[in-house]
Amino acid sequence: MVDHAAHGVGGVAFSKSKRVWPTEINVLAALILLIAGFELLGQVLPYMHGQSFLFDFDYSDGTILNMARIKIIVLQVSIVGVIAIGSTQVIISGGIDLSPGSVVGMTTMIAMSFAQTAIVNGAPNPKAIFGDWAMDLPVIVPIAVALVCGAAAGFVNGALIAYTRIPPFIATLGMMVFARGVSNWWSKGAPISFPTKSFGLIGNGLAGWSPVVIFLALAVLFHLVLRYTLYGTHTYAIGSNEAAARMSGINIGRHKVMVYLIAGTLAGVSALMLSSKNLTAQAGMGLMYELDAIAMAVIGGISLSGGRGSIVGTALGALIFGVIISGFTYLKLDAYYQEMVKGAIIVGAVVLDQWRQRRAAARS
DSSP states (O other): OOOTTBOSGGGOBOOGGGOOOOHHHHHHHHHHHHHHHHHHHHHHSGGGTTOOSSBOTTOTTSSSBOHHHHHHHHHHHHHHHHHHHHHHHHHHTTOOOOOHHHHHHHHHHHHHHTSBOSEETTEEOTTOOSOGGGSSOOTHHHHHHHHHHHHHHHHHHHHHHHHSOOOHHHHHHHHHHHHHHHHHHHTTTOOEEOBOHHHHHHHHTGGGTHHHHHHHHHHHHHHHHHHHSHHHHHHHHHHHOHHHHHHTTOOHHHHHHHHHHHHHHHHHHHHHHHHHHHTEEOTTTTTTHHHHHHHHHHHTTOOTTSSOOOHHHHHHHHHHHHHHHHHHHHTTOOHHHHHHHHHHHHHHHHHHHHHHHHHHHHHO
16 A cells, blocks of 8 residues: 655655745735725725725726725835835844934935925025035935935944944944934934925836835845845845854854945935935934834744845735725724734734744744
C-alpha cells in the first residue's frame, strides 16, 4: 500500500497543518472583509438609507465604483504611506524610528521657506520668511532642501545607533523632540504660506492624484530594492540575526546608517507632498505620523523583532488604515472614534505580531 502523504527527499510527510499562506494574502483578505463590513453596515443601519460604501449604482462617475471615495481613501494614506515605506525598512533591520512625524514638521517649515512666491494678489508676500533672494526660486531648490533635511535627520539617527550603540528608541526619540523644536523655532510658530505654482503641483498635480503616484512609485521601487538587491539581503540578514550578519562580513554600522538615511529621506518626500498639497506649512504638521506608519507596517505583516516583512504588506496595511478612516466618515461617526480605533489597531497589531511569532516557533 502506497502512502500518498509521503513524498519528497527521504519520503518526508507533508502536513497540511503546517502550510502557511503568505502574510500578504491574509492582509488582503482582512482588507476585503473590512470593506464588506462597511458595505453591510451601510445597508442595515436605518440612517444610512441603503448607501453603498465603495459602489455607485447610479454610474454618476461613469463606472460602478465610487471613484470620489476611492480617491479620498488612497490620498489619505499616501503621505503617511511614504513614511511607512521607510519605517518598514527600519523595522526589518531590527530597529525602530520615532522621529518621522517631527522630521516632516521640521522639513515642511524649512522647505516652504524656499518655495514662496514674491507677489500675492499684487502685493508682497505677507508670510515671507526671507528676502527677495529666496522668492520665486526654481522648484528644484525646495525639493533639494527637503530631501537634504530629511536625509540629515536620518543620517544622525543612523550614526547615533550604529556608532554610539544608543538604542534606536532613545536615539530617534531624541530626534523626534529636537525636530519638533526646530519646526516651532523656525518661524516662531507662525505658518509659512503662498508657495509658487510649480511647488503646488507636487501635491496637487495629475488632477490631484500626484501623491498616490509618488507613493506607488516609491513602493514599487523599494519592493524591488528589498527583494532583488544586496541592500535588501543585508537588511533582512541584520534584522534576523545581527551577530550572524556581522560574522558573514556585512558592515553592520554602515548599513544601519544607510537604512535610517533612506527612512529620513522618505520623511522629507512626505513633507514635500504634505506642504505642497496644503499650500502651507505649519509647525504641528506630521503629528503622530510615525505611529500610523509603524501600525501600517505591522498590520501588513512586518515583525517588530526584525527580519520579516514586505513593502507589499505595508501598502495593504496603509489601505486598511484608509478604509477605516473613510468608513467612519461614511458611517457619520465622530472623528474621535477614529483615534480610539487607531489606538486599538496599534495595540492589536503588536499582539497579532507576537501571536504570529509564537505560532511560527511552534511550527518549527
